[in-house]
Amino acid sequence: MAESLRRLVDIGSFSILQEKLEKWSRDYRRNTSDENVATACEIVELNARVQGQLFKLLSLCASEGGLYGTGAAAIRSRLLPLLGHGFFASGLSSDASLSVIADAANRERELGDVRRSYEQSLDELEAELGKFKAENEDIRAELEDTKQELDRQSRASASEKMFSEAEIRDLKLKLSGSEADNDRLRARVRVLDDYERQVRHLREEVAILQGRPPSLYPPPPLLPPPPPPPASRPRTPTPKEAPISDGEIAESVSSHLAYHGRPGPLSPLSPHDPVQRSRQQTLVARFNDAFSVSRLEAMETLRRYYDDQVNNQKIVYAAVLEAFSAAKLAFRAFKSKVRSQLLISHMGPDTLEEAVQDYINCHTDMFDLHLMVQDAIRGLTRNYRLYLPPGIGYDVLTPFLREMCHLAWGMSALAHPVDAAVGYDGELFDEFRYRRSYDSEFSATLVSHHIWPALVQGTAVLVKGEACTRRGGYSSRSRSASRSASPARVNGAAGTARSSGAGRTPRAPSGGNKQQPSARADLGSTARTASTSLSHYID
Incomplete structure (x- = not known):
């Protein structure tokens, strides 16, 4: 008895049992359910061995007498209530054990059914999820195709819009050019009408100077006046x-x-x-x-x-x-x-x-x-x-x-x-850039005024300009010799091209031999200018 008790104390079973309980408490949340069950079974087995040793000591003590010498009945009455209902060695009857085993089997069967139904529903959910993923992929592919089609249509519409804008720009440009040509042609028609009147007046003056009646020169047919431009038409x-x-x-x-x-x-x-x-x-x-x-x-x-x-x-x-x-x-x-x-x-x-x-x-x-x-x-x-x-x-x-x-x-x-070369009045005449006009003084070296600029590219002259040279510098405002005696300018009226012929007083052939050649020369020069301009417009 004393030897067995000393051996139990030396083993330190309760210390080992306490350490295992503390370790299980620390690792409980990290362990799986099977690991927790295995740890609990190990602790219960260790506890059962310790209790077995204690019951042996209890039996020896009861057999020797003393406080527990009342026998086995006293031990059952005092210790069995302390063992509890959870202890599997709690003195149950065979019928109660069988009923407990049957209940445990039923619960295992129910758990198996629940597990199978859960796994079946999980498989069904996975199948539905796969089907939904396939449908999602199809929808995504349709979206990509639709996006590509929209991009293609937007590019096509942008190209058509650009081409239509270019066509509209070309049409507007042609319309503007046509209107400008129309205005220029109207101006030419008006100028041609003025030239017709000038030619008629010149013929009358030539007839008077030659002593012939003007009726011998039939007047040329005048062009109809150009229609006035519509005032209500908006210009785009x-x-x-x-x-x-x-x-x-x-x-x-x-x-x-x-x-x-x-x-x-x-x-x-x-x-x-x-x-x-x-x-x-x-x-x-x-x-x-x-x-x-x-x-x-x-x-x-x-x-x-x-x-x-x-x-x-x-x-x-x-x-x-x-x-x-x-x-x-x-x-x-x-x-x-x-x-x-x-x-x-x-x-x-x-x-x-x-x-x-x-x-x-x-x-x-x-x-x-x-x-x-x-x-x-x-x-x-x-x-x-x-x-x-x-x-x-x-x-x-x-x-x-x-x-x-x-x-x-x-x-x-x-x-x-x-670029057009810039010239200044009074500068030295440059033969490489300009040519002299017909009324210039060819011995003069200074430019009186410029008529047309030269066309240059860097330092190279592509097209010569035209300038008028005079001796003694240049004048700020002067008149040509053929138009200096216009009476319409003397009277203050706004001079037109026909004033050079209509405003001149005709002279008889016998009126003065010295002035007749100059008058004829002026008329011949004016007639040549008018005929040249008329031939240009008629062509």
Whole structure:
């Protein structure tokens, strides 16, 4: 008895049992259910062994007598209530044990059924989830197809819109050109009517000087007066009359980069570029045509209001210079905007200047012609060396200024710009830049006034200009010899082209032998001028 008790104390079973309980308490939340059950069973087995040893000691003590010497009945009555209902060795009957086992089996069966139903419902949910995922993938694929179709339709609509806008711009440009041509033709018809009257008056004067009645010269049939322009028809502003905004330039640059790409193998800045050479030749030819046709039309227009040939020549020359100045300023601003837009999205082996010039070559019509004409008119108004009668403005030269501004813009848009050389009255005559006019003093070395500017490219002269040279400097305002004796100017009326013939007093052939040849020479010169102008308009 004493030896068994000492051995139980030496083993320290209760200390081991306490350590296992503390370890189970620490690891309870980290362990699984099976691990917790295994730990509990291990502790219960250890406790059962300790209780077995204690019951052996209790039996030995009861057999030896003492406090518990009352026997086994006293032990059962005092210790069995302390063991509790959870102890599996609690002295249950066989029937109670069987019922407990049956209940446990039923619970296991129910748990199995619940587990199977849960697994079945989980499989069904997984199947439904897979089906929903497949449907989601199909919907996503349809969305991608729809998005691609929408992008394709938006690109197609943008292209159609751009093409339609280009067609509208071309139609408006053609309409503007047609209206300008119509106005120019109306002006020519009016000038032709004036020439018809001049020819009739000249024939009458020639008949009087030759001593023949004017009735022998039947009057030519006069053209019907041109119909007045409709006042109620609104004029649609063309792209050249509407200001070009930065947004339009940005959109145009984007579309240019999208549809044109980078420049070709030959640089647009090269002087051997065939596009640049062809455009330069065309512009030079148009400049020569403007000297031979448009300049004469502008002179005839000015002669209706002020019959001073030198002053009118100065006005036409200044108008050409102002048109070039306005076009250069407008082109410089336009090129700066294009460069700033291309600087954002430019990339590739070509330089930025090549990309800018390539865009300008493809969009030579993006300019505000109306604004350039107004700038040129303001420049003419500020020139104090020019003169027009009160009430007459330089807007009478609007067709001529439109043509010159258009021409100057094209020359400024070249890779190597072409410019009009600026000349000053009283400067030394330069034979490399100018040719003398028919009424010049060919021995004079100073320029009296300029008639037409020279066309230069850098230091090279492409087209010579025309200047009038006089001895003794230049005069601020003078009249031509053939028009200095016009009586209509003396009376203060606004001189027209027909005043040179109708206002002259005819003289008989015997009125003076000294003055008759000069009068005939003046009439012959005027008749030649009128016939030349008439042949130009009739052609």
